[in-house]
Amino acid sequence: MADSVKSLASAHDLDLVAMAATGGRVAFGELVRRHSSPVRALLRRLGADGATADDVAQDAFLAAFEQIAEFRGEGTFQAWVKRIAARLYVKRWRRQARRDALADVGQDAPPPPPGEAGHADRIDLDEALKSLSEAERLCVSLCYGAGLSHAEAAAALNTPLGTVKSHVKRGLDKLRQRLAPGRDFGASDRQAPEGKVNG
Incomplete structure (x- = not known):
């Protein structure tokens, strides 16, 4: 078991994607371990607080696992999952903006300093x-x-x-x-x- 974990740690992302596409949850777990920090960092730059960044990153990796067969290797896995995370965050941001707009009807709130x-x-x-x-x-x-x-x-x-x-x-x-x-x-x-x- 230790040898298989060690071999996953040294495997290329594309090999891990191929294993994950056939149901390899451990291989996908290695992809999450490698790329979760950069995905969360992107979400923080988009404006998410820490808890929101964690939630959206988790949702993005779940979506990536469900859609792993669609990854063609034309770019990096990290770039692909970042795009998924960014789209999920934008959807969440738009829902929140609509809720805020309904709550602030008639008020023109200035942007934060x-x-x-x-x-x-x-x-x-x-x-x-x-x-x-x-x-x-x-x-x-x-x-x-x-x-x-x-x-x-x-x-x-x-x-x-x-x-x-x-x-x-x-x-x-x-x-x-x-x-x-x-x-x-x-x-x-x-x-x-x-x-x-x-x-």
Whole structure:
């Protein structure tokens, strides 16, 4: 038994997928062990809290196991399961947004304030993503974190393709500015306040 577990740990993802496709739950468990952290990290970047990221990641791996025969190996297994997780999160996010909209009928709630940068010389990507609007963060994370094309992200969000492209461009521009080495927060923030889009 120990030898089979050791051989699974050294097996390639595609071999594990083939075993899982024939009902190999232990092989699929190895795929989950390998890729659950990156999937949860993506969901956190999309805006999920820890518990939600865990729930959606679990749902994504269950869906992946049920659909394992559909995986063709044209990309990595991790990218495939990340796309599943991203789509599940977007569905959940849209349901919650509808519930919130019904609860807040007639109220125009402002977006949450961007995260404070403080005086740190370096800002990590997660903090920088928090400074984007919710739409920009979702679009950037879907396209660059989950590997969806602009068209796939537009379909997942039920948003026009041009809108997704605009959100991605603005989001990436903000991230580049925010993550630029040696950035002087005081001077540039006075010229272009956080959360405002020029043009």
